[in-house]
Amino acid sequence: MNSMFSKVFLTLLCCASFTGFTVQAQTTKTLENQQSVAVPSEKLPITPEVKIGQLENGLTYYIQNNGKPEDKVELRLAIKAGSILEDDDQVGLAHFMEHMNFNGTTNFKKNELVDYLQGIGIEFGADLNAYTSFDQTVYILPIPSDDPEKLNKGFQILQDWAGNALLTEEDIDDERGVVIEEYRTRLGAATRMQSKYLDKIAYKSKYADRLPIGTKENLENFKYESLRRFQKQWYRPNLMAVIAVGDLDVETLEQKIKENFNGLKNPENPRPREEFGSENHKETFVAIEWDEEATGSQVQVYYKDKGERKKTKTIQDYRDNMVEGLFTEMINNRLNEYTNKPNPPFIFGFSYHGGIIGNKEAYQSIAQTNETGQLEALKVLLEENERVKRYGFKASELERAKKDYLARLERSYKDRDKRESNRIVGAYIQNFIDESPIPGIEWSYNYAQIELPNIKLEEVNGLIADFLHDDNRLVVLTGPKKEGLKKVSEEEVVALLNDVKNADIDDYVDEEVRSDMMAVKPAKGSVVEKETLFEGQINEITQLTLSNGSTITYKKTDFKNDEILFEAFSYGGTSLYSNEELKETASANGGLFEAGIDGISKNEMTKMMSGKIASVRPYIRGNDEGMRGSSTPKDLETMFQMIHLYFTKLDKDPEAFASYISKQKAFLGNILSNPNISFSIALGKFLNEGNPRYTGFPTEEDFDKANYDLAYQKYKERFANAGDFNFYFVGNIDEEMLIDLAETYIASLPGNSTKEMYKSFPFRQKSGDHEFVYRKGTEPKSQVNLIFSGDATYNEKEARAISALGEILSIKLIEKLREEEGGVYGAGARGSISKIPYGNFNFSISFPCAPENAEKLANASIAELEKIIKDGPTEVDMDKVKKALLLSRKDELEQNRFWLSAIRSADYNQSDLNNVVNYESNINALTTDDVKAVANKYLKGGYIKAILLPEE
Incomplete structure (x- = not known):
């Protein structure tokens, strides 16, 4: 609860009243009959x-x-x-x-x-x-x-x-x-x-x-x-x-x-349901707050509207919201460009006009920055607002914004008959609470197609004159308080507000980008084998073997009309790096993908992708490397082109990498001052004491030492052989098109029959009886983690049983710690057995509580577990968990994300995909004795008690 x-900020279609x-x-009515453009006053x-x-x-x-x-x-x-x-x-x-x-x-x-x-x-x-x-x-x-x-x-x-x-x-x-x-x-x-x-x-x-x-x-x-x-x-x-x-x-x-x-009664003489607003103020308020435990620095500027929120009653009101949406898209495109530049002024920055509290709205500009960069971030936000006020946006920016706006609407429109009920109810709640509009996606999409071309640049440019004003304005700066850090003064903020207002500011230059991601298609490879893997209950799953050794596994579904999801993996990852290579690249790998592909920078990519919905993101992890992505059927070729280019033409861009390092160090900021984060990091070090390959949570020094050259070299090595990769696609797939694109963009990649495997190392995390007490923070709050772990031979039935044990114990913990003791808001347990990179089990119990209750509630948790070890769970609790699992699975079977994960995991873990078909029978076959058996087998060998306490 x-x-x-x-208030939740909803999408444009839901936030207007x-x-x-x-x-x-x-x-x-149909738009043709409605004459919506000609009758803007119509409701x-x-x-x-x-x-x-x-x-x-x-x-x-x-x-x-x-x-x-x-x-x-x-x-x-x-x-x-x-x-x-x-x-x-x-x-x-x-x-x-x-x-x-x-x-x-x-x-x-x-x-x-x-x-x-x-x-x-x-x-x-x-x-x-x-x-x-x-x-x-x-x-x-x-x-x-x-x-x-x-x-x-x-x-x-x-x-x-x-x-x-x-x-x-x-x-x-x-x-x-x-x-x-x-x-x-x-x-x-x-x-x-x-x-x-x-x-x-x-x-x-x-x-x-x-x-x-x-x-x-x-x-x-x-x-x-x-x-x-x-x-x-x-x-x-x-x-x-x-x-x-x-x-x-x-x-x-x-x-x-x-x-x-019908039988509910209203009280006699009911108390009026008042509306509460807030008053305007002539001056600019400045609030500068800092705190020893603040994890980062933020800048916020509010230009509060002088009146109450305007409700969206007519078609003209709705059109006004579209204009405002285009404004928001363009100003944030500009701000986003800063984050990809060397020495970016903020980690992220954005502006929009929307609700702040009650019935009050404001134009808001917000940025997160490093602890010494608040004034610089504020300056950039103010300058971009002022730049738009003086010069407006460019026609090219508006056209891109229109394409993106319509592409998102089109996707919703195409999936209008595939929406889950829990995604529909929210709009009706808001319609009741604050009269937000509910014209429906069909009307919204049709109206946007007609009216978007009629929205002029002058209309969008004119908005900011009403947004920006010197009165009813508020600037809020928050950040860490620590030795050696100078707090920004109110005088500095006021001076900056005045300086920007009178500064010489150049117009924005919208540089052109090339129109094609790949002007020349690569020479095609071929499909050498096509095999149907499964039929019947789970519908058909097909696997292609390509001429370069790659495999493509795909499942055509009708769960969404406008969605195709993608993943790929190859074993190896950083497990194949030496200890020194691992340490030098651990903080660098994430920055590899800040560079563009084939000479297209991230900012240029954003412009090039206007009107398209497709994405690909590579990764390198401990035991594998791979990619994840998604697209609409219409933009599937774009996604395939990105896959090809990430294999062959990832750019090496020291400036983009420097920008990444700058943002990561700014994000780190004062993060260790957060007691829970600091506790988690310290616990990780404790559990991995003596591990020569443990890199842990990065520090500023780690980022300073990050070896970009080596990380890039290792990336090229890891993605050199596409024949060692398995590719997976799930969604509304046109099979003929998929095969053609696979032959063009994946079979053409360099590849051979060499297959690598991840490497397993002898080190094991601490297990058995240990106690770890960590003191951090000033508030009276604690965190308790109880951890059981160790080696295990993977067994699918035991894996299901120990997972069910976690669910059962969670029920008992809520009953005992929350309902009986009143000592926690939430508590939970989780259990798993894994086979990669070696057979192991993990079972954990965790909850926050008052410091004075930490030991008592930890002991109560273990007592609940010991009851299950001794007697097993009750049939009632076993039945609750089974029904929840089966009800959840029933929904999952209609989701592309589930099938992508299931098919990939079957290959990755070298397990049987028939477990998806047999899930219901496997769950129903679980008994209280099975759960009792895994509890006795794995959870009697001692545990790590880790407790966060406030400073003394």
């Missing part, structure tokens, strides 16, 4: 896919039939009530109320709800969840639609959430500890710094005092009646919406909503 500090509530969805349509209704008590509902995934309905209960509505005695109770809906309702007494849902395969946290923000609370419940009893229970749960929480004194007191532990997880430098400038973002606004998580003091001491009063006042049907999207007919879903929610 999540407390959200800021829609007109006042409409009870019944309008029918979308936006509502997608005909959704049925919107309202009960007599004011509850709104959104219903859509959607068959992906099969046999599942995504249910949401959205409430227009969040922390902003809390009275002074209720701080943090909107979020606390969310917790209580999982801890005792009319139909599900304490813990029965989670227990029931786990019993039908729905995982707490992963599937079942909720979140609270300033202005809304949303409950999330996916439920099977092919079982009437489960469906009825799902709606009963939503009904209970809507107003049937019991809120007993005992349940409230039991939950205080859990919510305080969630509060504890948020403590740290970012929270401390934010608390000092939030009142400047939300100037003279209640928002500044209503962070959803609340205060520790009030969470510990609030009166029971304060929580009950919040529920009575705000959990009412006229502030609620039920969203139901999934594989069930609309009529049935509508009837379920009416049966379960």
Whole structure:
């Protein structure tokens, strides 16, 4: 369950607001009949896919039939009530109320709800969840639609959430500890710094005092009646919406909503649901905060709008949003170019106009930089804004932005019938909460095709004049506080604001780039063998052997209309480097791909790829090297060309590498000051003590010593023989085209029959009984890691059993540590057995908690594990895990990403792909004895207890 500090920034199609509530969805007209360009004042349509209704008590509902995934309905209960509505005695109770809906309702007494849902395969946290923000609370419940009893229970749960929480004194007191532990997880430098400038973002606004998580003091001491009063006042049907999207007919879903929610009553004389804004200010506010534990440095500039957010009611409003979207695309293209230059002024920088808090919007420019580069980063952000204000964008920039804008819309349009239900519900939630538009992707794509060509450069250029102003402005700088580092002063910031305003700034030069990635195609190789690997249950998988020795394995699917995913690997990786070569290249390998290919730099590549969706990213890891990528069917050849060029013509660019090193060192910044990160790094060193090949987390000195020449040489060696690579493609594949492209761009690569293998080394991480205590940080928070590991002979059945053991123990840890002890917000266990680079097992338990509880909860965790070692898990818990695994797999079987991973992993691990076909029978065959056996075999030989504690 999540407390959200800021509103989620949705895509352009979702973030603009829609007109006042409409009870019944309008029918979308065709654009030809609509005359949208000629009638800009016409209201936006509502997608005909959704049925919107309202009960007599004011509850709104959104219903859509959607068959992906099969046999599942995504249910949401959205409430227009969040922390902003809390009275002074209720701080943090909107979020606390969310917790209580999982801890005792009319139909599900304490813990029965989670227990029931786990019993039908729905995982707490992963599937079942909720979140609270300033202005809304949303409950999330996916439920099977092919079982009437489960469906009825799902709606009963939503009904209970809507107003049937019991809120007993005992349940409230039991939950205080859990919510305080969630509060504890948020403590740290970012929270401390934010608390000092939030009142400047939300100037003279209640928002500044209503962070959803609340205060520790009030969470510990609030009166029971304060929580009950919040529920009575705000959990009412006229502030609620039920969203139901999934594989069930609309009529049935509508009837379920009416049966379960018609009986809800609004309170007599309901308290008005106020809207809260923030005031304008004439001066420029400057907030400069630093903290000993801040991990990095950031610059933010807010030009706050003087009025409230303009809602998107008409077609003209929607067109205005398109213009703003093009502006955002172009300004960020310019800022992105800086990150690829030598000595870049920031790690990343971006600008956009959007919401900041409540109903207030602002034009915002943000950058992350190194600890001494805040003023330089601020200068670049300000200068780019000023450059656009003086000179505007270029026509060539606008054309590229239009192509990219339309390409993204086209992809969504082509996949409009392949959207998963959980990707649809969000737009309806936002339509209810803030009237965001829902015209539908079909209307949006058709409208963009017609209207994008009519958007003039002058329109886009004119926006920034309204965005930039000297009043209602805020500059926020945050970063680390440490010896020898000078803090930027407010006077320096104000002086820079004035200097840039009066500076001589040159116009932007948009350099032309070549139009073709590969002007001349390579001489074709050939397919020497074609073999069908699998048929029937998992559909056909085909393997090609090419004339240079490469193999291509592909699976044609219809899961997405506009998606093809790609991977390739070859054994070897850095395991074939000497110890010295490994150390010299470990911090350099990531920088290899900052260079371009065949003389095309990264900035030029961005321009060249306008209107195309294709990407390829090589890698070199410990035991293998390879590539990952994706494309649309239309841009498949572009992806193949990139594959070919990364094998043959990766550029060597010392300036690009220097830029990479600069960004990495800036990113490192003060990262070790973060207690959790520092603990993780120190634990890694402890576990690998004595390992001559351990490189660990890089330092600035490591980056200074990174050997680019050697890394580039080794890359060329690793990718010299394409015949040693296996290539994988999954998606909406045209087989004839794929074979032609494979012969052209992969079979033509240099290759032979030589096959390499990764090398395994004798060193093993620490295992058995050890204790590692690490002190870092000032906040009262700890992290506990319990680690079991050692050599093992890989066995597929045991691998399944130890993984299931992790899932079972996670259930027991939540029951014991969270629900019974109230000592953690979350806890989990994970187990695995691997065969590469050598047979080994790993089992871990981890959770954050209060320092004073670390030992007690660690011991309680081991006690829960020992129960399983002694008696095995219960059949009930075993059944919960099996159902969750099978329910998850049912969804995975309809995903390209899953199949790509499964096919590649079968080859990589030299395992049987039939395990995918036999997954259900293999899981159902698991017994409590199997789990007990692996627990006894692997988890009785001692463990490493690693605990992070705050400094004394």
